Amino acid sequence: MVKLDVSNAFNSIRRDHLLECCRELVPFAYPLVHLSYACSSILMFNDIPIYSATGVQQGDPLGPVLFALGVNSIAHFVRSPVNIWYLDDATISGPPDAVFDDLRVILPSLSDIGLSINADKSKIVNIALNPSDFTASISTCRGILSDVRITDKSNLTILGAPMGPSALECSLAGKISHLSKMIDKLKVIEPHVAFFLLRNHFSVPKILYTLRCAPCFQRGDLLSDLDNILSLGTSSLCNLAFDDPGWTQASLPVRWGGLGLRSYSDLALPHSYPLITLLVLSQTSFLETSPNGNCPKFTLQPEVGGRLGLVRSCPTLNLYSVNGTKSLVRQSSKACFLSPINTVSLASVQVAVKAAVSG
Numbered sequence: 001m002v003k004l005d006v007s008n009a010f011n012s013i014r015r016d017h018l019l020e021c022c023r024e025l026v027p028f029a030y031p032l033v034h035l036s037y038a039c040s041s042i043l044m045f046n047d048i049p050i051y052s053a054t055g056v057q058q059g060d061p062l063g064p065v066l067f068a069l070g071v072n073s074i075a076h077f078v079r080s081p082v083n084i085w086y087l088d089d090a091t092i093s094g095p096p097d098a099v100f101d102d103l104r105v106i107l108p109s110l111s112d113i114g115l116s117i118n119a120d121k122s123k124i125v126n127i128a129l130n131p132s133d134f135t136a137s138i139s140t141c142r143g144i145l146s147d148v149r150i151t152d153k154s155n156l157t158i159l160g161a162p163m164g165p166s167a168l169e170c171s172l173a174g175k176i177s178h179l180s181k182m183i184d185k186l187k188v189i190e191p192h193v194a195f196f197l198l199r200n201h202f203s204v205p206k207i208l209y210t211l212r213c214a215p216c217f218q219r220g221d222l223l224s225d226l227d228n229i230l231s232l233g234t235s236s237l238c239n240l241a242f243d244d245p246g247w248t249q250a251s252l253p254v255r256w257g258g259l260g261l262r263s264y265s266d267l268a269l270p271h272s273y274p275l276i277t278l279l280v281l282s283q284t285s286f287l288e289t290s291p292n293g294n295c296p297k298f299t300l301q302p303e304v305g306g307r308l309g310l311v312r313s314c315p316t317l318n319l320y321s322v323n324g325t326k327s328l329v330r331q332s333s334k335a336c337f338l339s340p341i342n343t344v345s346l347a348s349v350q351v352a353v354k355a356a357v358s359g
């Protein structure tokens with residue numbers, strides 16, 4: 001796997017290329033984009049005009065969309081089995097030859113539109129190669145990206161989401177350290193302001209993305225550490241002590257009489273619910289029709305429940321489409337997935353997942 005970082009991406013992409021892509025892919029927006037970017041923008045610094053002729057303007061609501069349009073053709077050219085792009089972050093993974101062939105095309109293609117790869121921040125990760133093959137792959141990769149860094153897969157993240165148990169542990173440990181440091185810094189300012197910042201910025205809001213992208217509920221010990229640090233920090237800032245019932249009350253939402261300092265442990269499983277639902281859909285397999293013969297039956301195998309972190313006994317779950325229409329499941333070399341038309345309804349999947357979680 002190779003993770004690519006584009007240097008100064010939004011300020012470097014060629015505007016003429018953006019205009020061409022916009023006219024081709026989003027013609028209805030072209031007049032507005034042409035009005036904004038056909039000529040150099042003038043930025044003022046101490047009454048000195050600075051002419052901006054490349055990139056999208058910071059703060060422009062169309063900026064991310066225009067950049068995505070600009071790299072769209074390059075992203076779709078990639079032939080590696082795993083191809084993940086989000087604006088200026090790209091992750092490609094697959095057999096070494098396929099990945100390196102893609103890199104040999106991506107780098108000059110990006111250069112043609114004014115972009116370059118920051119090799120110092122780009123990473124290569126060994127997912128499944130034996131050590132000797134990976135060593136050879138590193139040499140080949142450094143012939144393309146000279147300063148690419150080697151990263152252990154135990155610390156692998158994609159778009160900020162930890163991949164695997166070790167990466168999840170490392171991510172949560174980082175959240176613990178960050179929360180402790182922020183509480184220490186908040187102690188030097190006025191308590192009301194400190195409490196406001198802690199509740200609305202530095203506690204749960206800082207971890208919501210991780211809770212939604214990874215099965216954090218599997219690490220109850222680390223979540224409990226976060227809860228303890230938050231409780232002790234709040235006690236210090238507000239000059240009061242919480243007993244167990246008091247902290248339970250304080251961790252409720254404001255509309256329920258609490259302080260809005262939500263418990264990490266309480267939020268972990270509900271926020272992972274959409275992730276579990278997607279995993280259930282990706283792991284289902286077509287078995288047989290239902291007893292009435294008019295809607296398909298899908299089975300979630302017990303070992304899948306184990307991978308989802310359902311540590312209690314997870315019986316086989318039968319999922320039926322409630323609308324009675326037949327659905328097909330196609331099996332490919334990459335994944336097993338439902339056809340986009342007439343799929344198992346989300347309601348039936350939700351019922352099954354709730355049953356599995358509740359035991």
